[in-house]
Amino acid sequence: MTGAEPLVVLLSGPNLDLLGERQPEVYGTDTLAQVVAVAAEEAARLGLGFEHHQSNHEGELVEHVHAARGRAVALVVNAGALSHYSWALHDAVAAFDGVVVELHLSNPAAREPFRHVSVLAPVVDGSIAGFGPLGYRLAMAAVAGLLDGRAT
Ligand code: DQA
16 A cells, blocks of 8 residues: 555454454454455455554544544444444544444344444444455445445
């Protein structure tokens, strides 16, 4: 990347650093580095700049959203369990002026009731869930499509 490409920031929330080891029957065996590589590869193919940050701390994720303001054109957010209750992250994302895609490896709607609510959903453009690592590729395609005003 040259630095001239529109920047997409991927954020990974709590426990996603354990991907590959954590409940592989739910989240698969790919590591975080592997799914991030999928996203980075797709971003490059689509002519997008790419940055990734993972944190187990809500406030740090809020800071990453703030840091993306005015710098990134899009956010892709897998906030882990914070998706279900972090109004701080909701407010931070609401203050981001750009495309936002919510992302989950699993399909939270098909899991425990506490996962059925996303407090991010009202402030994102759309959500991709249940496709495992493929979701990371789809999220980049969604960002590119929304930026271009394309349907495909
Ligand atoms: C997750 C789903 C969340 O419910 C869970 O807390 C996670 C991962 C997913 O990618 O499927 O940590 O966001």
